[in-house]
Amino acid sequence: MHYGEDQQLTGSQASRITYTLESSLDSVNRVEQTAEQMAKKAGVDEDEVFRIAMAVREAAVNAVLHGNSYDPDKRITASFENTGDSLVIRIADQGKGLDPDTLPDPLAPENLLRGSGRGIFLIRSFMDEVHFKLLHPGTELTLIKHLGTAQTGS
Amino acid sequence: MSMKLNTRQVDGVTILDLSGRITLGEGSVQLRDAVRDLLAKGSKLILLNLADVNYIDSSGIGELVSAYTTVRNQGGELKLLNLTKKVHDLLQITKLYTVFDVKDDEASAIASYTRA
Numbered sequence: 001m002h003y004g005e006d007q008q009l010t011g012s013q014a015s016r017i018t019y020t021l022e023s024s025l026d027s028v029n030r031v032e033q034t035a036e037q038m039a040k041k042a043g044v045d046e047d048e049v050f051r052i053a054m055a056v057r058e059a060a061v062n063a064v065l066h067g068n069s070y071d072p073d074k075r076i077t078a079s080f081e082n083t084g085d086s087l088v089i090r091i092a093d094q095g096k097g098l099d100p101d102t103l104p105d106p107l108a109p110e111n112l113l114r115g116s117g118r119g120i121f122l123i124r125s126f127m128d129e130v131h132f133k134l135l136h137p138g139t140e141l142t143l144i145k146h147l148g149t150a151q152t153g154s
Numbered sequence: 155m156s157m158k159l160n161t162r163q164v165d166g167v168t169i170l171d172l173s174g175r176i177t178l179g180e181g182s183v184q185l186r187d188a189v190r191d192l193l194a195k196g197s198k199l200i201l202l203n204l205a206d207v208n209y210i211d212s213s214g215i216g217e218l219v220s221a222y223t224t225v226r227n228q229g230g231e232l233k234l235l236n237l238t239k240k241v242h243d244l245l246q247i248t249k250l251y252t253v254f255d256v257k258d259d260e261a262s263a264i265a266s267y268t269r270a
Contacts, residue, residue, distance in 0.1 A: 025178065050240060065178070112250065114219070115216040115217070115220040118248055122212055122247075
């Protein structure tokens with residue numbers, strides 16, 4: 001398996017790690033683990049680490065499964081940045097593009113018993129900000145967790 | 155990382171003791187296959203013991219829902235036992251907690267099934 005990795009320091013404290021990964025479940029796990037490590041390092045409490053890692057996992061699953069459809073010729077890009085004020089995670093795919101306004105509400109009674117469709121909802125529930133950007137082709141999700149409220153104070 | 159699954163029978167109810175993660179590519183398919191196999195064998199009273207499930211993602215939640223509706227559509231009952239706090243919270247925010255019949259005691263869970 002080949003990973004592209006690019007680490008750059010953008011300030012005395014801020015740093016960004018960027019991975020370019022295959023459209024596979026291994027990539028999803030790697031992205032999730034990186035998010036978990038990043039959140040722990042930032043000093044957020046255990047529950048928030050879980051929420052952040054899960055939101056990032058869901059975004060990676062969306063990119064690999066719904067965006068790139070496991071296409072071996074397509075890649076996902078994941079970048080992780082602690083700006084000092086926030087954790088900013090960007091996950092991009094090379095798929096057809098996702099319009100979040102077209103997604104059915106998973107909490108609507110007629111959708112409650114559906115076997116899928118909860119990923120974006122969970123991402124929005126667990127992060128402070130979620131932004132969608134169409135890339136032509138593909139979609140980039142930006143997930144932001146503000147520090148301060150999430151930190152344990154260490 | 156993967157899910158482990160053990161099956162036992164108590165008073166006509168099949169208990170699936172699950173442990174680990176129920177996620178896309180890990181426990182989801184195992185859970186689907188296990189429930190399908192039970193239904194094929196005529197076991198329609200199923201209790202999923204989630205005491206040792208420490209992680210579930212949206213795919214795993216979807217699989218629980220699919221298992222629930224599949225069993226119900228075949229005239230059976232699927233209930234959940236011993237949710238961890240994380241799984242409990244996830245079912246709460248997805249409004250599924252009231253959809254499932256959730257139990258926290260095995261004996262009373264077994265007794266609660268409707269026998270033909």
